[in-house]
Amino acid sequence: MDSPVEVPYKSFIKIDRNSETAMYMQVTHQLINAIQRGYLPFGTKLPGTRALSQMLGVHRNTVVSVYDELFAQGWVDSRPNKGTFVLGKNEEKPTKIATVKTYNLKSYPESAGFSFKASNILDNPFEYSNCEYVFNDGVPDIRLTQIDQHSKIYSSILKRRAHHKILGHYNHDGSEFFKKNLSNYLNLSRGLTISKNNLLITRSTEMSIYIVSKLLLSEGDTVLVGALSYFSVNMIFQKAGVNIVSVPIDNEGIDVESVQEICKKQKIRMLYLTPHHHYPTTVTLSAQRRMELLNLAHEYGFIILEDDYDYDFHYDKSPILPLASADTEGMVIYIGSFGKSLAPGFRTGFMVAPENLMIEMRKYLGIIDRQGDVLMEHVLGEMIAEGEIHRYLKKSLKIYQERRDYFASLLDEHLGDFISFEKPSGGLAIWAEWKIPVNLMQISRDCSKKNLFIPKTLLYQNKNLTAMRLGYGSLTAEEMKNSIEILSKSVHMRS
Template sequence: MSSPDNIPYRSIIQIDKSNSQHVYLQIAQQFIQAIVRGHLRAGAKLLGTRQLSELLDVHRNTITAAYEELFAQGWVEIIANKGTFISSELPLLNPSTEREYSYPKTTGYRFRKSFLLDNPFEKNNYELSFNDGTPDIRLTQLDDLSRIYSANLKRKVNRRKMGYYNHDGSEYFKEQLTMYLQHSRGLAISKDNLLITRSMEMSLFIIAEIILEPSDTVVVAELGYFSANMIFQKAGNRIKTIPVDEDGIDTNALRKLCEQEPIRMVYVTPQQHYPTTVPLSAQRRMDLLQLANQYGFIIVEDDYDYDFHYEKQPILPLASNDQNGMVIYVGSFGKSLAPGFRTGFIVAPRNIMQEMRKHLGIIDRQGDILMEQALGELIQEGVVDRHLKKSIKVYKERRDHFGYLLSEHLGERVQFTTPKGGLAFWLNWRKAINLYELAKRCAAKHLFLPKTLLYQSSKTTGTRIGFGNLDMEEMEQAVKILKLVLEEMES
């Protein structure tokens, strides 16, 4: 048994009085680290509380509290009339080297890595930035949002309910969102057909977990949403692609696939196809529903941009005409609001909704009852409708002006059709150019063009460019930079 005098206490214990953590806990934790690293061996006797308090220049009660903490955690044994000893039941550890301890840089074990889920998004601090079609948070009516959220936070009844959150979601919000979807999208549903999620990606993840087996075939568009494709590929599914033209996905190509092999799921964005922004024509909508009924595949309808339309009322979702329960409808609510006030949802028949709630209860049991309560009130008070009407006028003006700028400055280089809805344009380049070089040169001029917007292959040279986040002056600057870079690349 080693002598307490042989232990280098001053080296082991370094007290930081500026640290908000209690001193006795600092001492206890540093003793634990010394034991784990092998500096203190099982059975070693520690100095008495009086001696150690004098050595470390702290109150004796602080040392007593530290020893009691070590005893409570099982690191030391306190033997009456003998002293405090490192527990003799601890496993023998190899003494560490003399180098200063640092947190491990790598694990000591192997694990599976997924390259499919590498984050495709890039961070930027540029003055100007294109994106794939997100709203401008500067248009958000933060006063209404903060008023309703703050009111819910202060209500005593909500404080009582917060401890009893049901992972199925706020019943009040589900009732309000159900009525909103009935009114705006023609969905003849009840709240039992609705699942509240955090995002479209979470919705697709839950669907894939329930619906898909690794051997299943999922059909997506040749040009499609990368996050959805990542989720399906991660599930191990066989991915088949079909072409997209000015009428949306090619349902004739889909029919040929169905004749060749069983198809489990078809993922579509029919309102504004991602990324090309073209709507799925009425004829192809009917074809798609007929094929689903005939061949038994599931349609996952992602309606990511339904609220943003400019010419007339948008075509109702496929799910509004689904009579055989073949469509799972995925959407987002509050996209025009501040980021923290947005949420996702799934609409599907009641029997599969029961299974979805089980999975949601595992990955998101806590939920956000205050946010859902506030969103419900935003619907009931008409704030969402009023804000959408105001913001759509602004976005329509921006869309028209952005189209004018593209024609004026880039008309000889790109082809595009002004979108009837959504917050982005799809540009087809008349001549093949190196889009990654374009993005690199734009970045040098403080214009960010994310790689997720660039679609380049032997068949396609296209770019999806959002306009919603830019005001008139900003989009003029951005298009002029784009033009200048193209001129440099051509010279």
């Protein structure tokens, strides 16, 4: 438009001077709404900062902040000596890249012309299926994720000129802004007393454990794990060439007396455990055993590698604080993931350890992940700083608790005569043990034919145990009902 002042801005911009929302954000939100509704179409020239400030009766600096925010979020473009213009959809069709046809080219070789070591240990244990219904080991429902909102935050950060310089630099140390906010978040939510210098940002829990294994484990070391433990972590330990010793698990978590007896007989380098909700059984390590383990670690000098993989998911009571919160001797390495309830692309792993150890860990991270993802970390840091992560968790926890309760009622209704289980206080999966002899692999095959996929990684069967870990977090009520009915019919057919 040639005359931007002709647009009736005062008709759709109303300022509430008593609102807790800053005036510049009020104006920004209403201008964005006007653009979205077509009141300010693509190419509209906005008034100068002085003209709009006089029109709205606000300080010119307020309008400057409005335009800066609109630019950061990608709604406007500022053109030197011309003004500020509304951006919109570009109607020009992109030119397609022509397909290059090649003829008579020798195919790429199917096999390497040199020898190399193949690893059976690292074979991918995960299975995939096109079945309509799928049980997993307890992952969030991506459909609950507010991807549009997260994407807007990412876009806003990407367009801020102050961040452009980080795009041209390698930074495996990660975002200082994110580490500062994450350390505060962990201190408040998990009883830790750390600074950003105690944090290492990784891509995942598995990457964290891999770095730990490379730095702290040597071939022949002994590592203790639960008699039932996370298979992916066991693979990493096996690849490191360590001696893995299983410790019994009961309804209070790992058996501390067994740990002590092993320590009396041999040197232990590390104990790996998931105390908040043991994987896969979901039991919580009791408070007394937590203190006993810390004392044993100090007495015998072994490392406690604490994996808090689902701390954010707790329903019935306040979560149990991690062992790391009570560690005064520097024996615990605490690992977890942040943003697990968000879409996978918005999640990250982290590790907490004493600062002198962290210095060495950063060297390893610099080799395997030199670039890092500083922009995404800025997004997560902003979600913490603005309280967005708290609001999202509060909303999603209510949904997951309802799903847990409904899933447990379905299990009781359809399979109560065949399985026993305890409704977990948190997490996204239920551990179910079978009361009758049943072939779980056969049940899994039967269900697959009826459009329900149960991966073999969820099945636990030996001469002493027949059990399943059934994830409910990613299923709606209707999907749960249909899945349990399929499983129930398969069990009744085979029993």
